[in-house]
Amino acid sequence: MTSPFRKGLLGLAAATAAVALALTGCSSGGTPYTSGAALPDAKQNLTFVPNYAVPSTDVTKNPLEMGTNQVMSNVLQALVKLNDKSVPEPQLATSWDWTDPTTLVFKLRKNVKFSDGADFTATNVKNSFDRYIAQKQALAAALSVITSYEADDSAGTFTVHTKAPTGTLVGILALVYIGEGAATDDAAWSKPVGTGAFVLSDYVPNDHVTLTRNKSYWGTKAKLKTVTFKLITDTNAKITALSNGQVQVLNDVTNDQIPTVKGMSNVTFTQRSGLTYYFLWFENQHKPLDDVRVRKAMWEALDLPTIVKSLYGETASTMDSFCPSAAFGCLPAEGMPKYDPEDAKKLLADAGYPNGFSTDVIFSTANSGLNDLATAFVSAWKSVGITVQPRAEDGTSWLADFTALKWDMDLQPNQTITGDADYTLNRLYSCAAKRLGYCNPDLDALMTKAQQATDAGERKDLYQKVVNIMAKDVPAIPLFQSTSNVAALKTVKGLKIPPSEFIDWSGVYLTN
Template sequence: MKTSTPKSLIATLALLSIGLTACSGSSDAAQETPAENQTFTVAPNSFPVTLDQHSVSAEAAVFSPMQHVMQPLVVRGDNDANEVEPGLAQSWELVDDTTWRFNIHPDAEFSDGTPVTSADAAASIQRILDFGGGLAPLLEPITTMDTSDDKVLLLETETPLGTLLNTLSLVLIGPADQMDDEAFWEQPIGSGPFEVENFTVDQELVLSSDEDWWGDQDIALDELVFRSMPEQSSRLSALANNEVDLVTGITADATGEVEAMDGVEFEKIPSMGYRKLWFNSSVEPFTDPNVRRAMWHAVDVESIVKDLFGEDAMVAKAPIPQTAFGAPELEQYEYDPEYAQELLAEAGYPDGFETSIQYTDGDGTPDSQLAQAFISAWDEIGVTVNAQPKERAVFLEDFGNADYDMNLMGNSVATGDADYTLGRLYLCADERNGYCNEELDDLLNQAKAELDQDVRKDLYHEASEIIWDEAVGIFPMDSTEAYAYSDHIQDLDMDPAARHDYFSVSVNEQ
């Protein structure tokens, strides 16, 4: 049996229960006839740029499909469960405040028949640490990984780490002796119920079911296909023509079109997603907090969010969405262009300045819409901002290298806990946006180590206030997750953090 989860984690994970389950198909499911061809085709709003999840560990676009191929030690509970559940680890326990024991399932094996070992789990964690990507800061407190027993992984942490289980749910495990070979990631193997049949960059990812999968969950699908369609209009056209079964990330302006489609269901769920504009605080003039505050006061956030996204977004009240554990309710910056100009003058820029903003390209995307609205507002206070839309791969590289003046992008709190965002993006050591504050570091490190949930919440409130008051970025909106699917799809369960899995999906005859 699985050991009990520490009480401090229960409340955190309970927040994930806000996700709503959408079950597609007829309400009289017993009369539905399963299709002979159990192929499910997804046109996601973001297509994976690589299959190496460790190299882009925080990317939902990669994790979502790859979790069907590679499994983590533990998985987030379903929408009715308030705890993590067994993955490759059939049980775990907190031996003492800083030692965790994970017992790997004795039957767990990769698709080539080799057993999954503690060394494989340790190597996967280490690869994420070595890459230094989005998850690395959350794993850095791990000081020792003992793999002396092939089926037991002992993790020791520098301090108590109440968020470890949440974080490990995002670490996919691969074979230790193969993962450092670049060729491996062209067609990687894992321990999940699907295998990579084909991956063509910017085109298609095809997964086929593994008939010899060691797990006991019933998987109805024979094939799972992800298609790259950068333009939303193309994705929706493909859905209307039954060329794809699911389209994710539907924007507000397309809602009417989707709701009018025959044979298509449209759903929205509360989301762990939000949008943020970061200033590069290491680059002039954004080294001055008054310049950053001026840029925020110059933007009528409430009107822009309402006009562009309507009911599909909510004006942000914190640097993380309100659905996440640890989010306070703060007051959005007042729209005051005159005060913005005063702040610029005090900072030595009475005539404004010229800068740039980068975001992923694609007409009609939330980022391009927000960017254009912001650029127009900034022009009114004498700040000229050059738009830099970029292909996603280039954007991610420049973002990872902090090679930008301002960066606009969507993000999600994948674990539902503030630590996932605040504790991995805003520490000085993260070097993500040029901002460094030792007081903030102290609060975030205390929160990471604290096991008392109420204390952690208070610490995250204080940390959020600093990020907000210092205008590390502009935080305009919390998002909903909108998607549409063919009505012959059964048992579709979508994730509020956009890390969707399709293990329960089946296809009925049309």
Template sequence: MKRRDFALTLPAAAALSSLPLVQAHAQAGKTTLTLGMTLEPPGLDPTAGAASAIAEIVQYNILETLTKINADGSVTPLLAERWELSPDLRTITFYLRKGVTFQNGEPFNAQAVKFSFERAAGEKSTNKDKRTFAAMESVRAFDDHTVVIINKEPDPDFLFYMGQATAVIVEPKSADGNNATPVGTGPYQLDQWRKGSSVALKAWPGFRNAGAIRIKRATFRFISDPAAQVAALLAGDVDAFPRVTDRSVPRFKDNPRYQVIVAGSRAKTVLAINNAHKPLNDVRVRRAISAAIDRKAVIEGAAGGYGVPIGSHYVPGAAGYVDTTGVNPYNPEKAKALLKEAGVTTPLELTLTLPPPAYARQGGEVIVSELAKVGIVAKVQNVEWAQWLSGTYKDKNYDLTIVSHVEPFDLANFTKPDYYWNYHNPKFDALFSKIKTTPNLAERNALLGEAQRMLADDAALCWLYQPQWITVANKRVKGLWTSMPIFVNDLSAVSWF
């Protein structure tokens, strides 16, 4: 190389050597973020619909609650600065933050809390946790910043429930429009919803702690196809993808540009059974279905191995958990015997309704194969999420379906007479009532164990596994949740570095 040629290369070499540093500084100053989501929500009001995708966008971002559920499952103050509980756990006094306003300029106060909870319990309410609010004997606005709630019965999990999306505080004048244009007290407000494509949020300058918010604009892109999810991440079109499909992990695990977070959860992925349909109303048939399915095979096929087998509607790590996987273990020969004992002539044809998520569609392939071995022909019906919510969840028009129940404390669903799996057991209802009215933790945990065993014995559902959720993100995004007791994308602590 000639001397002059070497000299000419020095500026270029210096530029190249400083490029990573320049990129790091540029990213550290970024104020925008694009997140991927598998499903688009049907609306943006979590008090009106059951889809968890609603809360993934609005909870803690636009709409807020009295308490906040953190990534570790703990409960801390949010719109309530503090609270007091009576010794019998029935009366809760919330002391509210002062100087907080809604995004339309209206004040946040005790009257808004009273309105929100009475609306959630009202005759026209479609809140999926309506029973929680109907169980409030009274909601009293003692003054502008003090709310006193008296529950009909004590509820040890009440403060947790008050941090869930169904308990968001809405502004009375704008509440009816929240499904399209939610108005809350949170750090973000809706900027644009491009149906079928994305939802964009922008930082709200009127937020009480606006200076601490680093992400000024966040876009949620809806990408249901697993291959397209991977492509969007690799291209940099998406900065983070919470709860991405497990099959994408090998593409990112050893790539220094990305971080892969494997998060624990309180979710339960289940093969739900319509207990009202014949012959599924026979416990022997339901037990046969459970015995026919190898949970480990489903975890491999549906979740890439990211899951823990469960035998009831509770998961390892939750207080009071007991291992019930031995109640209806994998045993195809026993499954055949149970069907014969129940007088079922095989082949038995059942419909298997599958919503869009990969865990359902891929898990469905495994379950169809497993059931076929014992003489059950599962006829697959693939439906879109809106169809599942209306036809399966609301109208109960199905035999079997696969879905993940993500709420941490949802045993109460088995006491709801109109819930989509049509399970009815007065003994379980009485046991659950006792659980709710037992303040002693050790006694309560023992009762929770009884409840888990009762559901397993009844084979109310075929429980498959506790999923482990995977987030893939740009290496320089920080503040993402590392555990997921509930499904939210809390942007308030997220930033670039």
């Protein structure tokens, strides 16, 4: 990993800023707690309430669903992983090198086995890449720069060829997990066999997922015997479950529940900024949302600073760009629409809708705050003559409708996982992405140029132009970036929450 091209890429990655969340030793107050010894192995069973549903365990079909990734990143591993500063580090690959500007060679880790005892090989990597690319899902635009790849089992290498220099590719590959199953084996990928510290042992959609320690893990064995991701959508029920010990870790503590959690003497509460943000997408090809004047009017009807402050307090801040400010290249956009209901009415009239129109918005009930947010938006839109039907759906139903584009608007959280604007802007808003009916060839040209550039200053200049165009086109409304609000019993040790919120549970354990 010493080529000049590679050093340039590391310099770009190091420019990203993100803070890890370390829960141990961060008490919020109350009676000091003296840690006891680790519980016996039979009692090393932890229950975690995540902030996202797990709509599927096939990560190749849902490669960017946060709930799926939170779980499956403990079962499957990638060639690289991202550290707390969003810099790629070795995982199943021990090293990598750009042997020329368009050839990337990974040296694979030796003596790694899957949880069923089978050897990990370069062929497994190729099969997994075949699987991801064939699915044509949310990573398709990011992977489209790849022209070919080949596995060499005898040399223990995997080589990727790209159509042009691509400084962001290594970080993207942290999201391509390697499984044992054949590329076309849907059954195998629905309960994948991986090389991670845990094995998927139980999954009930919209209820829970249970992982069990991988006894043959190639690295340091997990301290927990099991970790269960338990979906609880009722806010009060979450706090009750934490207080009575039914769950040990709770994510997504709401703003109004923070005082309650801070007052619990046996609980640690930590709040940190990260890479999570919320947006409202328009299906840009659905009438009347195909008219930029209508989309801008819907943005101007929302008093976002007031709505966000009233619902989320200090746990969120309104955005000035289309991805969170902590990520590299997510710069303030010029010309972002502002709250102006009178101008919104004028824009609607100019677009041919003086009496408004009717539309809908979908969102998942797995995120406890979205219902209140949707209610506030519906009320604001009604004041300018727009009738919006909110469609609250369970996580699995929402994902199915979202993927099939059975919506006019979509309200959801997202993350810039790699800590780089390319991950969000190019992956979601390029013509190739085909995510929300939006396509601007001029925007694509700028994003491609930014993806290929190795100079950080040049990339920033290009992303400034990108977000300025988006502010004019209004394909979506960036709403707010949020903090991670995590509560854990003080008997939980070793818990760290990275900017992506994809927790590595292998180092966590329970004490008495």
